Amino acid sequence: MKVDASMDAVMEKVWEGQRMNAAETAQLYQLPLEVLGSLAHRRRELAKAEAYDGRGNEIITYNVDRNINYTNVCNVYCKFCAFYRTAKDEDAYVITKEELDQKIEETVALGGNQILMQGGHHPSLTLDWYLDMLSHIKKEFPQVNIHAFSPSEFIHFQKVFDLPMEDLLRQFKEAGLGSIPGGGGEILVDRVRQRIAPLKAMSDEWLGVMDVAHRMGLNSSATMMFGHVETLEDRIEHLERVRAQQDATGGFTAFIAWTFQPENTRLKAKTVGAHEYLRMQALSRIYLDNIPNIQSSWVTQGLEVGQVALTYGANDLGSIMIEENVVSKAGTTFQMTVEDMHRLIQDLGYEPRQRDNWYNLVDAPAAAA
Numbered sequence: 001m002k003v004d005a006s007m008d009a010v011m012e013k014v015w016e017g018q019r020m021n022a023a024e025t026a027q028l029y030q031l032p033l034e035v036l037g038s039l040a041h042r043r044r045e046l047a048k049a050e051a052y053d054g055r056g057n058e059i060i061t062y063n064v065d066r067n068i069n070y071t072n073v074c075n076v077y078c079k080f081c082a083f084y085r086t087a088k089d090e091d092a093y094v095i096t097k098e099e100l101d102q103k104i105e106e107t108v109a110l111g112g113n114q115i116l117m118q119g120g121h122h123p124s125l126t127l128d129w130y131l132d133m134l135s136h137i138k139k140e141f142p143q144v145n146i147h148a149f150s151p152s153e154f155i156h157f158q159k160v161f162d163l164p165m166e167d168l169l170r171q172f173k174e175a176g177l178g179s180i181p182g183g184g185g186e187i188l189v190d191r192v193r194q195r196i197a198p199l200k201a202m203s204d205e206w207l208g209v210m211d212v213a214h215r216m217g218l219n220s221s222a223t224m225m226f227g228h229v230e231t232l233e234d235r236i237e238h239l240e241r242v243r244a245q246q247d248a249t250g251g252f253t254a255f256i257a258w259t260f261q262p263e264n265t266r267l268k269a270k271t272v273g274a275h276e277y278l279r280m281q282a283l284s285r286i287y288l289d290n291i292p293n294i295q296s297s298w299v300t301q302g303l304e305v306g307q308v309a310l311t312y313g314a315n316d317l318g319s320i321m322i323e324e325n326v327v328s329k330a331g332t333t334f335q336m337t338v339e340d341m342h343r344l345i346q347d348l349g350y351e352p353r354q355r356d357n358w359y360n361l362v363d364a365p366a367a368a369a
Contacts, residue, residue, distance in 0.1 A: 040282035040313030074120025117148035138176030151209035152184035214251025227272035285313025
């Protein structure tokens, strides 16, 4: 490939592991996809070289958890969401303890060590309801990490319960909350957020929750949902906001990007395909030099693209997702088993290993296929 001198210098910076700025990242976006992928893979190798006693570049991790949506009642009406219902809708629900216990028991039986629990911004559930739910789970399933409540949910709680964020997060942590998912990040540019979810937390609010959580020892993931009304510059600004927060608090364990799924939503936008997904994942790995783990989004892209993403900067295949409700409502229903995970990883020449939320290995090495 023939490149000009300025692009050659930018590529050299990537290869050497140097920090990239926004203008350089916009340049990299113009590269042929395969070239960009090779640069992202180089950054993955640099990021994971010392992990797992020096075996980080021989291993690809995955998790076994369940996505439990405790309610579908929500009063922010995001245009990109096909999952929410109003309290008056016939299919509106709030989970019972019996239903919750059954879901967690099934998860544990399948080797799961975590639940990912999120819900709508329910207007009438009480603080005691949430704290009691957390305490109940921790008492009945002490071995299961509760990875729950996105920053936008905490902003909702703060307004409804009229508590400082520090007090709110402390109470949730004491009741059993173990970590926080990065949901609701979408694009951390307020102009974009005003168009797709005007009633939801804005960028500074989302990052503010993460800041407080990280400082009190609650780790989280970070996410990006792209391929709707945003520009490339917006995507890079999103990455910059995430990277700057990580510089400040260091609490993001992983980054996950996925594309907007339009079916059954009110957001009318030109969607993007697998090539654009791989391009943005590669740029994310390159730009986010302080987040060690990049997760492939097979849930939205499918198993084959999810596998290819492991050569475009990702070092983790995510979860088998025993249950997933939000993306599936928007028309995407890919499924994965542990056996599928192992096959996809081993086909690339890596060793599949199950992990926990903090990327500690929790299994014995898998037998060769």
